[in-house]
Amino acid sequence: DAAVEEVWHIVTHAGHLSAYPTIFGTGVGTEMSNAMDIARGGQFTSIPNPYPTNAWYSYDDQTCDYSCQAGEYIYWVMSSMLGAQENRLSEISNEWKLNTNALVQSTDVVAYALLSDTQYNFPTVLPDGTYKY
Numbered sequence: 001d002a003a004v005e006e007v008w009h010i011v012t013h014a015g016h017l018s019a020y021p022t023i024f025g026t027g028v029g030t031e032m033s034n035a036m037d038i039a040r041g042g043q044f045t046s047i048p049n050p051y052p053t054n055a056w057y058s059y060d061d062q063t064c065d066y067s068c069q070a071g072e073y074i075y076w077v078m079s080s081m082l083g084a085q086e087n088r089l090s091e092i093s094n095e096w097k098l099n100t101n102a103l104v105q106s107t108d109v110v111a112y113a114l115l116s117d118t119q120y121n122f123p124t125v126l127p128d129g130t131y132k133y
Contacts, residue, residue, distance in 0.1 A: 004084065004127060008075050016120060023114065026070035033066075035110040036073040056097040056107060077111045080104050082126040 016024040023031045028043065037043040041052030045066050051058040059072050076096040079085055085092060085099040098104045105112045115122050 004079070005075055008078065009071055012074050013071065016122075020120065023120075024074070026067040028066065030070075031114060032074060032111065033070050035077075035108065035114065036070050038110060039073065039108055040069075057095070058097075059095040073111075074115075077104055077108060078115055078122060079126075081112065081115060082123065084126050 012024065013026075017026065021030070025033065027033060028045070036057065039055065039057035040048075041055035042048070047060055047062060047064075047069075049060070051060075057073055057076065059069055061068075064072065076085070076092075076098075080096070080098050081101045081104050083101065085096070089097075089099040092099060098107055114120070
């Protein structure tokens, strides 16, 4: 839901981006942004209309610049890896086509490798509101 997405943005921007700016930074040329450029079908500093047909990430909010696009991208990748998008393809396919962990792993191999690398301590379980005390 939207709360998970917004909390995710805080965690990645204040945490991973700050700790590993050349890996998870949202500017051109970081490892994650380079993965996003592959997912978008090219490096675009403004939103293409239309996106290339081979793009699996095609966010088209004109108010969302390159850095914003990178922040949204990491959310889509991670939430799909954790299973949050499995049953939402019809709702999200206009901007994200890899709604399952298997699709991310087989298609977006660069982003999958980064977000599954244990040295970065990304979550492995989707929050569900049930936590041990």
